[in-house]
Amino acid sequence: MLWSSTLYETARVDEVERSIYQMERNGFMLDVAYCDDKRRLAEADEAECMGRLEAWRHSFQHTVADFNWASSQQVIGLLHDHLDLPPSPVWKKGRVDIRAGERKLDETALDWLIHRVPPTVAPGLKELITLRRIRGSIKYLGKLPGFVAPDGYVHPVSGPASDSDDRAGTITWRLACKNPEVMQIPTDPRKDPYRVRRAFIAPPGHTLLVADEKALEVVVLAHLLVCLFDDHQLAGAVAPGAPDIHSVNARRVFGEFLDWTRHGRPVKGFPLEAFQSDDFPQLKQLRQDIKAVWYGLMYGKSAYGFATSLRDENDNPVGEEVAGRIVEALLAAIPGVARYQNYVAEYVVRHHGIPGLGGAWCDLSYLTKTGNEWAVKRAIRIGQNYPCQEGGARIIGAALADITADRVLWDAGLRVERQVHDELDCRVPTASDLSMVKDRVEAHMTRFPLKAPLQVSLGYGANWDEA
DNA sequence: CGATCACGG
DNA sequence: ACGCCGTGATCG
Numbered sequence: 001m002l003w004s005s006t007l008y009e010t011a012r013v014d015e016v017e018r019s020i021y022q023m024e025r026n027g028f029m030l031d032v033a034y035c036d037d038k039r040r041l042a043e044a045d046e047a048e049c050m051g052r053l054e055a056w057r058h059s060f061q062h063t064v065a066d067f068n069w070a071s072s073q074q075v076i077g078l079l080h081d082h083l084d085l086p087p088s089p090v091w092k093k094g095r096v097d098i099r100a101g102e103r104k105l106d107e108t109a110l111d112w113l114i115h116r117v118p119p120t121v122a123p124g125l126k127e128l129i130t131l132r133r134i135r136g137s138i139k140y141l142g143k144l145p146g147f148v149a150p151d152g153y154v155h156p157v158s159g160p161a162s163d164s165d166d167r168a169g170t171i172t173w174r175l176a177c178k179n180p181e182v183m184q185i186p187t188d189p190r191k192d193p194y195r196v197r198r199a200f201i202a203p204p205g206h207t208l209l210v211a212d213e214k215a216l217e218v219v220v221l222a223h224l225l226v227c228l229f230d231d232h233q234l235a236g237a238v239a240p241g242a243p244d245i246h247s248v249n250a251r252r253v254f255g256e257f258l259d260w261t262r263h264g265r266p267v268k269g270f271p272l273e274a275f276q277s278d279d280f281p282q283l284k285q286l287r288q289d290i291k292a293v294w295y296g297l298m299y300g301k302s303a304y305g306f307a308t309s310l311r312d313e314n315d316n317p318v319g320e321e322v323a324g325r326i327v328e329a330l331l332a333a334i335p336g337v338a339r340y341q342n343y344v345a346e347y348v349v350r351h352h353g354i355p356g357l358g359g360a361w362c363d364l365s366y367l368t369k370t371g372n373e374w375a376v377k378r379a380i381r382i383g384q385n386y387p388c389q390e391g392g393a394r395i396i397g398a399a400l401a402d403i404t405a406d407r408v409l410w411d412a413g414l415r416v417e418r419q420v421h422d423e424l425d426c427r428v429p430t431a432s433d434l435s436m437v438k439d440r441v442e443a444h445m446t447r448f449p450l451k452a453p454l455q456v457s458l459g460y461g462a463n464w465d466e467a
Numbered sequence: 468c469g470a471t472c473a474c475g476g
Numbered sequence: 477a478c479g480c481c482g483t484g485a486t487c488g
Contacts, residue, residue: 170481181483184474299480374477385480421476
């Protein structure tokens with residue numbers, strides 16, 4: 001039924017597994033000198049930052065000895081007990097139950113505070129965010145060189161689900177990776193001023209090729225909508241040449257449905273390009289917002305959750321009413337998504353599980369058979385997400401297997417180094433025919449028989465950051 | 468060893 | 477219990 005029989009009859013589990021072992025053997029090269037240099041720099045910055053923080057703390061007569069800025073409890077004591085700052089009602093994952101005594105000081109909560117405390121207090125909070133970011137970079141700069149094996153390469157452990165306990169894996173058949181956790185290396189320059197990704201270098205005589213499946217899980221969803229309902233709208237929206245889907249949604253939802261104004265003009269009057277332009281930061285924000293709503297919806301998030309995660313122009317949570325209108329407008333713009341959600345909800349309740357594209361059955365009976373309302377809702381959220389996440393994993397897994405098995409690419413010296421959910425990173429000898437390599441890699445990555453078009457973006461560079 | 472925080476998709 | 481899937485450092 002459904003979608004599973006229309007695709008690859010087998011999940012090619014053993015081929016994928018062999019490719020993973022090959023990828024581990026290939027390993028990747030690390031610029032140890034770069035790590036050491038940046039770590040020393042970061043540690044000096046950390047010491048300065050800490051000095052400013054301590055001075056700030058003492059300026060408020062907080063004289064506790066051996067105060068630990070890494071301790072949540074101690075920071076709560078400083079900010080909420082000693083300085084008597086109001087508790088933040090929000091954190092990264094949603095609401096804070098203030099009445100129950102819950103206190104959160106993650107970056108989202110600190111950000112909320114920064115906009116609402118006296119100007120003498122705010123600098124310390126900003127400094128604390130800076131300290132955490134510096135330490136986030138140091139974590140990797142310090143430990144990565146330790147993973148370099150005698151052969152000069154780092155060989156992380158990665159693997160699919162249902163492997164033995166000492167290997168990595170997920171229930172959706174995505175790969176996981178550890179020792180080191182290469183999938184968690186920061187990509188956002190604001191979170192990592194020291195650019196850890198620059199330490200992931202191509203070996204001498206090689207260049208790094210990064211091949212990324214564009215909007216992989218959205219394409220899978222588009223495929224499902226065609227299979228289930230013969231609905232081609234989303235497939236058309238992700239087709240080559242189609243305008244950027246998040247810009248379209250932003251203008252449609254905030255402009256046409258909600259009739260909002262930004263930069264002193266109606267949002268609906270702007271050209272689509274403006275939503276990705278640095279000249280219009282407010283429009284860019286709207287595009288980011290609708291993108292967040294889009295992915296949140298795919299994973300089962302509701303207006304309740306968006307009420308705290310979406311912010312208005314003054315950085316206040318938009319509230320459930322506005323969030324509800326945004327969700328409603330987006331679902332009206334892409335009706336297939338709501339139809340999919342309802343379909344899956346019914347299916348999960350009736351069958352106590354959901355199949356994936358590769359034919360695997362995701363059992364949810366441990367939730368649906370409890371009869372508990374919250375458990376059933378959780379089962380439905382997992383069921384809505386599972387085919388998209390699992391489908392994406394099968395597609396990139398098949399691509400990995402095909403690229404690894406391609407003798408032409410192998411003989412050209414191409415070696416897969418990493419897989420990051422929708423991205424494959426390979427090293428390629430600089431002397432090889434790069435356009436041939438590029439064409440073959442792209443062909444493998446788009447081979448999976450989908451009813452929605454899958455596109456690949458390719459980048460080259462001397463290191464992971466550049467590529 | 469559970470909770471908090473942070474990073475990625 | 478109102479967002480899915482992960483790894484890991486650190487605290488208490």
